[in-house]
Amino acid sequence: MEIENFIPAKYFCEVYKVDASFVDSLKEYGLITIVVYEEIEYIEKEKLNELEKMIRLHYDLNINMEGIEAVSHLLNKIDTLQQEINALKSRL
Amino acid sequence: MEFIDYYKVLELNNTATEAEIKKAYRKLARKYHPDLNPNDANAKKKFQQINEANEVLSDPEKRKKYDQYGKDWKHADEFNNYQRSQSNKQQSERSSQQWGGGDFSGEDFSDFFGSMFGGQGNGRRSQTKFRGQDFNAELQLSLSDVFTTHKQTLTVNGKSIRITIPAGVENGQVIKIAGHGGEGVNGGPNGDLYITFSIVNNTKFKREGSNLFSEVELDLYTAVLGGDITIDTFDGKVKLPVKAETQNGMKVKLKGKGFPVYKREGEFGDLYVTFKINTPINLSEKEKELFKELSKIRNNGN
Numbered sequence: 001m002e003i004e005n006f007i008p009a010k011y012f013c014e015v016y017k018v019d020a021s022f023v024d025s026l027k028e029y030g031l032i033t034i035v036v037y038e039e040i041e042y043i044e045k046e047k048l049n050e051l052e053k054m055i056r057l058h059y060d061l062n063i064n065m066e067g068i069e070a071v072s073h074l075l076n077k078i079d080t081l082q083q084e085i086n087a088l089k090s091r092l
Numbered sequence: 093m094e095f096i097d098y099y100k101v102l103e104l105n106n107t108a109t110e111a112e113i114k115k116a117y118r119k120l121a122r123k124y125h126p127d128l129n130p131n132d133a134n135a136k137k138k139f140q141q142i143n144e145a146n147e148v149l150s151d152p153e154k155r156k157k158y159d160q161y162g163k164d165w166k167h168a169d170e171f172n173n174y175q176r177s178q179s180n181k182q183q184s185e186r187s188s189q190q191w192g193g194g195d196f197s198g199e200d201f202s203d204f205f206g207s208m209f210g211g212q213g214n215g216r217r218s219q220t221k222f223r224g225q226d227f228n229a230e231l232q233l234s235l236s237d238v239f240t241t242h243k244q245t246l247t248v249n250g251k252s253i254r255i256t257i258p259a260g261v262e263n264g265q266v267i268k269i270a271g272h273g274g275e276g277v278n279g280g281p282n283g284d285l286y287i288t289f290s291i292v293n294n295t296k297f298k299r300e301g302s303n304l305f306s307e308v309e310l311d312l313y314t315a316v317l318g319g320d321i322t323i324d325t326f327d328g329k330v331k332l333p334v335k336a337e338t339q340n341g342m343k344v345k346l347k348g349k350g351f352p353v354y355k356r357e358g359e360f361g362d363l364y365v366t367f368k369i370n371t372p373i374n375l376s377e378k379e380k381e382l383f384k385e386l387s388k389i390r391n392n393g394n
Contacts, residue, residue, distance in 0.1 A: 015280075048223060049223070049226070049284075052223065053127045056125075056127055057125075057127060057128075060121070061118060061121055061122050061125060062118055063122070071128060075128075075130065078130060079130075082131075082264075083264070086262075086263060086264030087262075087264075087300075089263070089264070
């Protein structure tokens with residue numbers, strides 16, 4: 001594990017001013033992956049964008065975990081469809 | 093600059109309570125939020141309007157000013173003088189949902205808002221460190237440009253960035269250039285720059301991933317009797333032996349003569365050539381006679 005690619009989950013919560021329980025819930029719902037290294041929980045820096053999006057959905061739009069899960073699923077689906085559209089367009 | 097009816101934007105009347113404003117904002121934000129409407133410029137614009145309306149109407153001070161002077165915004169300065177005389181008045185606590193960072197900062201507010209309130213909105217998580225805004229840029233290239241890896245200098249937000257464009261990049265493909273987006277908020281890291289490639293096909297080849305497709309015209313005699321022809325590949329010409337009795341629409345695969353495979357140096361896809369057989373026209377008498385002879389040997393030419 002290359003430590004510079006991760007940030008401690010605790011530090012993430014401090015910086016973004018979110019409850020640790022928020023991160024726990026995201027983990028429970030399988031929306032983020034937490035890596036444990038020497039008994040400290042870490043979040044992948046690459047996933048920060050996604051996490052910020054989830055913070056906005058939860059804290060600003062009042063969307064609960066089930067909602068975030070459904071939204072994430074649908075956004076992934078949109079992304080896949082967009083890629084298919086691009087591939088089909090380039091074949092025309 | 094036009095007056096903006098913030099109540100209309102939030103689909104409320106001007107007697108709406110704080111709770112009604114909050115509810116209306118959240119309902120519309122859930123519909124138009126850019127996180128939920130990726131790459132939708134109309135939704136983004138609508139969201140900015142909703143956000144601006146909420147910024148004003150959810151703040152009792154701003155709402156008061158707007159209600160009093162909104163339609164006559166040019167007189168807002170008079171209101172400011174009035175405000176100064178009320179300097180002891182306690183600042184009301186904000187409950188606005190304006191972004192602390194991300195894609196929507198005060199600079200997205202309208203001129204109308206700027207005139208009345210001086211621009212920047214407040215932030216619920218205003219002291220929170222946030223990554224800077226991600227920038228999106230589109231780079232148009234021709235298909236022949238992306239046949240080879242090359243470097244290109246781009247100007248994004250006034251800064252020059254030299255990027256390497258790997259051969260074989262796809263139309264619509266997005267690459268991320270970390271740290272070249274907007275500056276972080278409150279000391280947060282910079283955002284990233286996302287470049288979407290728009291590749292225009294300026295060639296006669298069709299491309300699907302790393303495979304190329306082309307059509308080659310073949311004269312009747314070469315199709316029937318076989319022979320060698322020279323065909324165009326993407327980066328040159330090759331000699332192609334044509335089998336005798338080649339049919340119209342028949343395909344041949346030229347291995348490794350396709351497009352470079354993305355980020356796999358030295359690897360290429362295949363070129364699929366479809367033969368299109370041209371039958372002769374303007375036949376001489378002699379040719380007609382010979383074709384008649386042939387038709388007698390084989391009924392219907394099959």
